[in-house]
Amino acid sequence: MFRTPLGARTVIGFTSERRLIATLGSEQPWIRLAESALRALTVSLGVATITVDPQFTARAPRPLNPVDSAHALLIG
Numbered sequence: 001m002f003r004t005p006l007g008a009r010t011v012i013g014f015t016s017e018r019r020l021i022a023t024l025g026s027e028q029p030w031i032r033l034a035e036s037a038l039r040a041l042t043v044s045l046g047v048a049t050i051t052v053d054p055q056f057t058a059r060a061p062r063p064l065n066p067v068d069s070a071h072a073l074l075i076g
Helices: 017-024 035-045 066-075
Strands: 009-013 050-052
Touching: 009 035, 035 050
Parallel strands: 009 050
Antiparallel strands: none
């Protein structure tokens, strides 16, 4: 699941492996599903929107290293 720019939950689908890799990277696990199967998997979670071939995604948040954060506060 992802969130749209307005914060709504959406499921993401890609029309090709090339497009998936271009957006999410080559390490992203994936399986091939028909649209009907994708909807069936997500409707019970309250997600009715499918976004196809998004071209932009934000990187997953990473925890800050407490030492780096403290150092940045002292320097910054």
